[in-house]
Amino acid sequence: MEEVDHIIIHSLKSIDCDIDDDIVCLKQFNTELIVSTIVSCIKFINNEIDLPNTLPPGMSARFRMGASLANCIQDIGYRGDLGYQTFLYSNESEIRKIFMFLVEKLPKDSSQTAEEPLGSSVLLQRAISAVISRQMQSPWTPPYLKNKGVTWRGKPPTWQREGACNMHNFHGVHLTSPEGVADLNKKIPKELRAYYNQSLPFVTKQTLRHFDTAPSVIEQNSSEVVAHQEWETEWNQSGLASRLSQQEFRAKKKQKIQRMISDRLRQDAQRREGARETDMLRDLQQVISSISNRAKSGAKTKGSRFAHTEKLMFGKDEEKTMAQIGGEVPTKDTEEEQKQKREEEIESLRGELGELASRLEQLDTENRKFAASHQQMQDTISTETRTMDDKEQAYRVKKRTLDLLPDAENNIAKLQELVDNSGKKLILLASKWEQHRAPLIDQYRELRDLNSKKESEAQKKLEEIKAFRARMKEFADDTRHKEELHKQLQSEYERMTKDVNRSAYTRKIMEIVGNIKKQKQEIDKVLVDTREIQKEINSLSGKIDRTFIVTDELIFKDAKKDEAVKKAYRFLAALHENCDHLIKTVEETGVIMREIRDLEDQIENESKNKVLANLEKITEDFQQMKKENSTMIARIKQQS
Template sequence: MEEVDRILIHSLRQAGTDIDEDVQSVKQFTSELIVEAVVKCLRVIDPALGNGLSHLLPPGMSARFRLGMSLAQACQDVGFKGEIGYQTFLYSNEPEIRSLFMFLVEKLPRESAEASDQPAGKSALLQRAIAAQIKAQLSVPWLPPSCRLPIHCKTQSSGPCHRFHTEPLSLPYSVKVSSRKQPKELQEYWRYYLLPVTAQPSQHSSVPASLLENHISELSAAQEWESEWNSQGLLSRLTPEEYRSRKKARLQKRIEEQLRAAAQPRPDTHGATRSTSDLAELLQSFGGASTGGDVLTKGTRFTHTEKFTFTQEPEKAAQQMAAAASALPSSHQSEEDLKAQQEAELSSVQQQLQQLSVQMDEVGGDIKQLTVSIQQVSDELQQKEVSNAEKKNSVKMKRQTIDLLPDAENNLLKLQSLVEASSKRVVHLASQWEKHRVPLIDEHRRLKELCSNRESESSRKLSEIKDLHDKIRQSAEEAKKKESLHKQLQTEYETLSKDVSRSAYTMRILEIVGNIKKQKEEITKILSDTKELQKEINSLTGKLDRTFAVTDELVFKDAKKDESVRKSYKYLAALHENCTKLIQTIEDTGTILREIRDLEEQIETENGKRTVSNLEKILEDYKAIRQENSALAEKIREG
């Protein structure tokens, strides 16, 4: 138990418990030290649960009992399954406290249990300090500047708050395009003319937000590209550059198709001329001006009529407005007459606009009807052309047949000879085709099977490549973790004191391992000896029973005839009974010895529980409680 107690004490010191160097065993723990160690462990395991408990034992007995009950409940909440109560902390015994401390030490987080007192690297210490500072600042609630106390000035800045405003940044990335060289002009621009990142935004407060957004966009783009390449890029069997170029061409083609579809003239739109011209310019930038120009500039009779109507009506309206303006007297009309006249003109213009919109709707409906009728007429025309071609073919056949009628017999013979010759030729060609078809079918089957094998092989290799990509990614992550761990361990090793001899610890560990091996060998030897003795006892007992049965039978046969043999039979029965009693006595003696050893162990256990000292302490606490109760009663009487 000494080694176990040392490990427990070391872990409790790492958790923040102040234990003297003289304390080397759990037996030496006082109630105050037990309470402090349990509270410090609970604070590390569950801060929300342990921060509400005091690590100091109060002087009053009632407060001590309440603290003991709270600690017992907290340990049960954490997951302790053993028997626990206020007596575990106030009137402790060694086994219960040891089991409780073993449970709490196992519950401690590894980094808290290992890295509290051990020297770590500079980076690890800096990260811990930063994390502790951030945690402390986050635990303090934010207050407006007018409500802040002097204690909040250290953790909460008095400066103005800025909104999260981002601006685009220009960053010189040479890692992004590792396979292609950057142009020399671009490198010169980066080197001599590009502003630093902190000077690019219009406001200095936008720099962190812009950097965060830029980093997040790059990270998300890299993740999307990696997922797309692993899912679709590998299946395309192309290089990453070819896959990107094909995707770019496909996207450009789709945009061009959508723009062409949007550039088609529609009769129900009003601003078609301006939009088609803009789309034509945009299509020229995509290289489609040669095909889209005729479409955009082409017009029909109805579009020309609509254009002529809409161009004539504004001219008439402008002439009417000019005549009205010339007819107005410049000085004799009052403002009210001028307003009334303007409202009348506005209402007339609105009426004209409504009439024009109605006319446009009517023209649009007519255009739709005419378009439908044109489509129907074109379909009927196609059907008539098809029927006309069929009739021409039939007329041609009938004309040839009529030409052959005057010499019908000779023509029939010629036709029969042609049919026979053509049938023979067909049979000959079929036999030749059959000769060529069989090897071609075999070759086709072989190639098809080879292609299926190659596809299965390629799919298998593709799955292996995906697995290798996953393994490479996992190996890279593990390598990074191991490198960081190696650096941290290297710094810790450098900061460790070199005067500590490692061989002493190694020898101590080897001694412990050797003692454990010896104990195992001794236990195994004792168990084997016990088994051998039990086997020997069982064999002797069986042999004795068989011998007695045979002797009893022989002697009993002779005892009927001879008196001396009858006495011998009585002596034999008495001897067997005495031997049985002796064996039973020996077994009872062994049972009593085992019970004595168990009782001695129980006595040692009870002595380890410090029952006498606990009883004395309980009596003292009882007297203190009675004194507190009497003092409270006197206060109540006086009050």
């Protein structure tokens, strides 16, 4: 434990804790030093915690500070039992555990020692990291606010000039790249492969500006990744539940989208037709109102000579138009009458429109019925024509047979001769076919065997390729995982201080390991000695029992004849009994000695816990609490 205490004290001194040089172990820490060092560690771990470094004079305030310390350490991540008594009435083992936990939680860059000389590379890395951290902490300024790259930054802030050239907007364009080339199972048409090899330009030549290539590639890759993820989620959610293959699911989805688009277009067309009819009605009303207004204005105003000539020229046409629209030229009406007439005309037009729509629907239904009946009639006609063809063919066969009936014997002989000739021709053709068929069958079997061998080889190669791809994926995942681990370890290594004298820690750790090995060897020796002694005890006890049995048998035979032998037998039994009693006594003595050692260890542990000192301290604190309570009661009485 001394080496552990040295390491803890060295770590505490490295974070500027006020510890005397005479203190070499945690046993020498008093309550004030424990509280101050723990508060320093907590502040170094978390700067936002505000706690005093010294204990307050009042006992209640001390208890509150101890409870707040326990809460802060538990918030950091300590899992043991803590309370105000842990700090005010300290125990060496508990304090050591707390300090070990806090030292492990300290930032790695906290300890700064100059025992080892720093090289030029370390100084360069520190300078680079300082510049980068300063630039990361400074606010970002957009390029259009910089005058030739001059900014106001730094600690203390100064005017600095930085490079602001080669900056452009993120602009991506559509790129065309070969698809399905990497998939060996997918067959690409020759025309498409020739287009990929000869006509398709490179990605760098598909953009007008060279610096748009990278944004275009990034945008296309991101869109492909998003589309792939959306397809996987849709397939996992609804595709697998439909129990269809991916091609069938895609085709069904395509049909659904096409049907939706056609429905939307149909609805839009109907909506446009309705809007066109309303626009026509609105235009008609505007024409009527303009004509009526023109007629009113012509009646009211006298007009010039040119107006009178225009009226004479176009008056007849207006009268004809009004006669066609309204039947007669409108007279002077009020606005309410005109409005009522317009509404009546609109209602009549709406009624006509509704009648036309109903008529159109009726015609549509009749058209559908006619189409269905037409299809049915087509089906019946096709079936009737089919039956008619069959009957015509049967009629021709029967007619030919009836024509042959008058000269039946000659016709039968002719038919028999034809049948015989056709049988001979069939036999000859069969023999010739066998001559051609045998080599063709052999060739077919050879080609089939070759094809099966090639298919088996191709299948094996395909399986090997799949296995290689799976292994490549595993290696890629393993490599990616190792790269991430390497980056993590590299970052941790970079965060660690390079100027810490690790040789002292290494030497101390090696000494601790050597001491543990020596203790283990001594424990092994003691265990071996204990086993040997136990074996000797067991062998001796067995030897004693066997000797007693043999002696007992020998003496018991002679004890019947001689009195001296009887006395010897009694002495032998008493000796055996006394030996058993001694052995039991020795075993009980060993048990008592072990209990004594356990009690001594407990006494030593209790002495380390400082029970008496803590008890005296608790009594003193209790007396002080009583005094504080009495003074407070007296003040309250005086104020009342």
